[in-house]
Amino acid sequence: MKYQTAKKTSYKYLYIAIGIVAAALLGWGLLALNQQSTKLDSFASCLGEKGATFYGAFWCPHCQAQKALFARSSRLLPYVECSQPDGKTQTQACIDKGVKSYPTWYFADGSSQTGTMSLEQLAEKTGCTIPADS
Numbered sequence: 001m002k003y004q005t006a007k008k009t010s011y012k013y014l015y016i017a018i019g020i021v022a023a024a025l026l027g028w029g030l031l032a033l034n035q036q037s038t039k040l041d042s043f044a045s046c047l048g049e050k051g052a053t054f055y056g057a058f059w060c061p062h063c064q065a066q067k068a069l070f071a072r073s074s075r076l077l078p079y080v081e082c083s084q085p086d087g088k089t090q091t092q093a094c095i096d097k098g099v100k101s102y103p104t105w106y107f108a109d110g111s112s113q114t115g116t117m118s119l120e121q122l123a124e125k126t127g128c129t130i131p132a133d134s
Helices: 002-037 043-048 063-068 071-076 092-097 119-126
Strands: 052-058 079-080 104-108 112-114
Touching: 043 071, 043 119, 052 063, 063 071, 079 092
Parallel strands: 052 079
Antiparallel strands: 052 104, 104 112
């Protein structure tokens, strides 16, 4: 009887230890993700300041890939949603701009580029600086 009680107690401590380790790893991972994901904040903001605009649609996989290059900094992109909630029609702003495919970037010099652009291409086109630790 004492053996079973000791065995249950040892499992109890094992589960507690595993839980503590898992929580610590999760916390460390979230902290690292949060720190790394905002490295491009200044770059994303600069794009808008330099007159670049990213037109896309919520359902577009290439638009999602474009945003993924910026991680959490994508919230600062000069983004215009072109799709209506039904996913079938376009917003008036995108119709007026003549957006035909996604993603489409428009730049201050009047030029445009369709498709996912690399950070380097966006930097070259706008003069914005990519942070060195990106």
